[in-house]
Amino acid sequence: MTGSVLVSCRDAGRTYGSGPAAVVAVHDTNCHVHAHDRIAVMGSSGSGKSTLLHLMAGLERPTSGEVVWPWCADTTDAAGPGPGARARAKGIGVIFQSPSLIPTLDIAENTGLPLVLAGENAGRAHARALAALERVGVADLAAKLPDDISGGQAQRVAAARVLAARPRLVLADEPTGRLDRTTGGHVVDVLLAAVDEIGAALVVATHDPAVAERLRTRWTMRDGRLLLGPDAGAP
Structure with a gap:
């Protein structure tokens, strides 16, 4: 264990649909993530990796069990009516496989946009965006448009957009999935x-063993079931 618990899944599951057509994306799962953890969640496409990260991020609600963020006053997202994710959103950043940059905004504007939407003034948001772009090594792209940069550069910008908010927990969903091995390795280095x-x-969801080997702890998703490694610190 490396620090305080940031998120816990307690018998948390996610099912889509109902009756004979129901699909269980994540079976009842117990796991937790500590401060400073470096965790790879491995598994093939459709194994439930992305859904697990979405539950941890509060992007999806569990249909069974609960997800708990002990550091946040709005602590629990359980099946059925309950609190939303707005409060904890300030402490969790999600990097998706597709950077999803807005084509009409330059790179600095794209990076600072979440801060502006959260209520930060434009000047401070711009300064924090530039600092985050510098942190991931693409500050020279600040005035460019998304169509003028490469896929690897766009994924670094996506990382900067999350890091600008200085979250406690970063969840990266296949951040190298659309990149070649060399470019993907550079993105992992930066992240x-x-x-x-x-x-x-x-926490990084990945199907690439080369990415997983870069993180201290490795978990595996298989058919919606989480298999924790011996060093995972499962409760």
Whole structure:
């Protein structure tokens, strides 16, 4: 164990649909992530990796069990009526497989947009965006448009957009899935260095063993079931 618990899944499951057509994406799962953890969640496409990360992020609600964020006053997201994810959103950043940059905004504007939407003034948001772009090594792209940069550069910008908010926990869903091996390795280098700098925990969903080997702890998703490694610190 490396620090306080940031998120716990307690018999948390996610099912889509009902009756004979129901699909169980994540079976009742127990796990937790500590501050400063470096966890790879491995598994093939459709194994439930992304859904697990979405539950941890509060992007999806469990249909059974609960997800708990002990550091947040709004602590629990359980099946059925309950609190939303707005409060904890300030402490969790999600990097998706697709950078999803807005084509009409330059790179600095894209990076700072979540801060502006959260109520930060434009000047401070811009300064924090530039600092985050510097942190991931693409500050020279600040004035460019998304169509003018490469896929690897766009994924670094996506990381900067999350890191600008200095979250406690970064969840990265196949961040190298659309990149070649060399470019993907560079993105992982940057991401690891950046979370070390801001002191965040990191959970990466990946099907790539080369990515998983870069993280201290490795979990596996198989048919919606989480298999924890011997060093996972499962409760």
